[in-house]
Amino acid sequence: MSRAKKNFINNLITYGMVVVAFLICQLALSGSIDGFKMSRSLKGQLVPICVYIVMAVSLNLTVGISGELSLGHAGFMSVGAFSGIIMSTWLAARFNMNNEVVRLIISLFTGGIFAGIAGVLIGIPVLRLRGDYLAIVTLAFGEIIRNVLNCLYFSIDEGRLHMSFLDPMLPGKMIYNGPAGATGVDKISTFGMGFALILFTLFVVLNLINSRSGRAIMAIRDARVAAESVGINVPKYKMMAFVISAALAGMAGALYGLNISSVTAAKFKFDTSILVLVFVVLGGIGNIRGSVIAAALLTVLPEVLRAFSDYRMLVYAIVLIVVMLASNSPFIATRIATLKSKIIRKNQTKEGNPA
Amino acid sequence: MVSLLSHLLNGISLGSVYAIIALGYTMVYGIAKMLNFAHGDVIMIGAYITFSAVHMWNMPPVLAVVISMVVCTVLGVLIEGLAYKPLRQATSLAVLITAIGMSYLLQNIALLVWGPNPKSFPSVIGLPSISLLDGQLIIAAETIVTVLANIVIMIALTLFTNKTKMGKSMRGVSEDKGAAQLMGINVNLTISVTFAIGSALAAIAGVLLCSTYPVLMPTTGSMPGIKAFTAAVFGGIGSIPGAMLGGILLGVIEILGKAYVSTELSDAIVFGVLIIVLLVKPTGLLGKKVHEKV
Numbered sequence: 001m002s003r004a005k006k007n008f009i010n011n012l013i014t015y016g017m018v019v020v021a022f023l024i025c026q027l028a029l030s031g032s033i034d035g036f037k038m039s040r041s042l043k044g045q046l047v048p049i050c051v052y053i054v055m056a057v058s059l060n061l062t063v064g065i066s067g068e069l070s071l072g073h074a075g076f077m078s079v080g081a082f083s084g085i086i087m088s089t090w091l092a093a094r095f096n097m098n099n100e101v102v103r104l105i106i107s108l109f110t111g112g113i114f115a116g117i118a119g120v121l122i123g124i125p126v127l128r129l130r131g132d133y134l135a136i137v138t139l140a141f142g143e144i145i146r147n148v149l150n151c152l153y154f155s156i157d158e159g160r161l162h163m164s165f166l167d168p169m170l171p172g173k174m175i176y177n178g179p180a181g182a183t184g185v186d187k188i189s190t191f192g193m194g195f196a197l198i199l200f201t202l203f204v205v206l207n208l209i210n211s212r213s214g215r216a217i218m219a220i221r222d223a224r225v226a227a228e229s230v231g232i233n234v235p236k237y238k239m240m241a242f243v244i245s246a247a248l249a250g251m252a253g254a255l256y257g258l259n260i261s262s263v264t265a266a267k268f269k270f271d272t273s274i275l276v277l278v279f280v281v282l283g284g285i286g287n288i289r290g291s292v293i294a295a296a297l298l299t300v301l302p303e304v305l306r307a308f309s310d311y312r313m314l315v316y317a318i319v320l321i322v323v324m325l326a327s328n329s330p331f332i333a334t335r336i337a338t339l340k341s342k343i344i345r346k347n348q349t350k351e352g353n354p355a
Numbered sequence: 356m357v358s359l360l361s362h363l364l365n366g367i368s369l370g371s372v373y374a375i376i377a378l379g380y381t382m383v384y385g386i387a388k389m390l391n392f393a394h395g396d397v398i399m400i401g402a403y404i405t406f407s408a409v410h411m412w413n414m415p416p417v418l419a420v421v422i423s424m425v426v427c428t429v430l431g432v433l434i435e436g437l438a439y440k441p442l443r444q445a446t447s448l449a450v451l452i453t454a455i456g457m458s459y460l461l462q463n464i465a466l467l468v469w470g471p472n473p474k475s476f477p478s479v480i481g482l483p484s485i486s487l488l489d490g491q492l493i494i495a496a497e498t499i500v501t502v503l504a505n506i507v508i509m510i511a512l513t514l515f516t517n518k519t520k521m522g523k524s525m526r527g528v529s530e531d532k533g534a535a536q537l538m539g540i541n542v543n544l545t546i547s548v549t550f551a552i553g554s555a556l557a558a559i560a561g562v563l564l565c566s567t568y569p570v571l572m573p574t575t576g577s578m579p580g581i582k583a584f585t586a587a588v589f590g591g592i593g594s595i596p597g598a599m600l601g602g603i604l605l606g607v608i609e610i611l612g613k614a615y616v617s618t619e620l621s622d623a624i625v626f627g628v629l630i631i632v633l634l635v636k637p638t639g640l641l642g643k644k645v646h647e648k649v
Contacts, residue, residue, distance in 0.1 A: 125633075128634065129637060131447060133633060135451065136584065137633060140626035140629055140630055143581075143622055143626050144626050147620055166619070285448070314467070316459065320452065320455070321438055321453055324452055328441075329445070
């Protein structure tokens, strides 16, 4: 089978998996089958699941495909969340826009655009660095974004948007109130839109990976000097991956922000960046389908195991360490390899000598 | 003028704590070439052990600090042996993520053992503060002890790395691991000793930090840890004088930023300075330039 065909089938499986999961959830939501009904707490998790899937897939673009460890992904999420909220409130106040779907779509793209702009601004300095330094600077930028957001104030007065820095006295109704965050947000996010956003993200990321640009990005990851020497424009392609990843995170952020009535910048701490990184690592670095599955399962898991919620992060930490050790340690790798060959040999002898 | 002086002193005191933490980062990075993200949480564990020893078992503070250093040393060596040693050949991404996992593990263990409520950590330094210039300038005893501790640690570490056999093997391993092994240096032992020293320093830093800022929570270590790491990068990671310089500069910038610009923005200023320094001098202030091999 040719590589292109293999990729095509692989992508089809990923899309199909998401569509089937969506249909099953819709069926459970409608409650048309007896005994197959979604619990209330799980219903509340549907949009966050979509948000985290998009976050994980977009971070995988930076970490897995482009090979740059980013520890500030939640920063882009927060930029998207607050610009999306402000856009949605402004649209409602200025144009009396009642069509929530249109308002949500415009807000999502606004979140994406602003996060993309933040991605460009941050990418210019960050992408000059490499390895651990790059990781620590993305972390620093995530913290800077959170700090600056704590100093911003937005209000709306007769359809006009007001903004100030470090000065909470603004005319009209406050939308975004510095450290107190955004309150009284219209909850217009829907599960359907979350599903659409996942499909959009998969469409963008999977098509990018299988394009000429995607191959250039992966070539830079695997051998930067070699890629440079055959004429690949390294800064351009690194920037492309970074900005697309940031913009998608912004869209996820907007979806997240418009799903709850009050959000503060503290929600998008370093911890959130790490949580998404855990999804990416456990799903398999560079494996998009893995990210989708890991994000969905690990977002649902704490809801299902509510009784153990105190141990949630403890279990996360242990799982993370064990997975990293199991997949990277030569000691464990050789053990697994010998075990595998033993099993295979056993099967072969069984087939060879039927009793 | 007096207020500026007092801010500077506070900055140097905070910076000294950052410098001691940064030493742990910089030594481990210099020798094992890895970011030990869990270092900040070893500080937190050290502070909790001291807290428990003083308030639950009624020990004298000096003994409590010694116990906390011993526990942290063992913890550091254990973490290295269990989580980092199997990953010597792995990519730096894998090691970094394991270290982040370790950091979360320590935080959550502390959460289970000591509970989520913040503990107020009374200073273990029972000395009166000094008042100068007719009481306009008050220097807390904590400030003096912190700065003195920093100076003593710096001198001791410099002597250790330059004069002892172990120090020599440390320098050898950080220069070239393979060649050091061929020369008969026990690389694994050297790395373990580095972790032990770094973790013992973390325990001291934890006590000093909590004596000055007396709130103790499972997440107490993470922000100072990140900032101390920033200090280590700022000064040039892998360099002991660089960690000292970076730590003190960072502490002064943070306190001056808080005092004269804005409390909310002080972290942003600190990280902003880091980014600018890295852009101008990607290896930090005192770091060595590494040439790329193709």
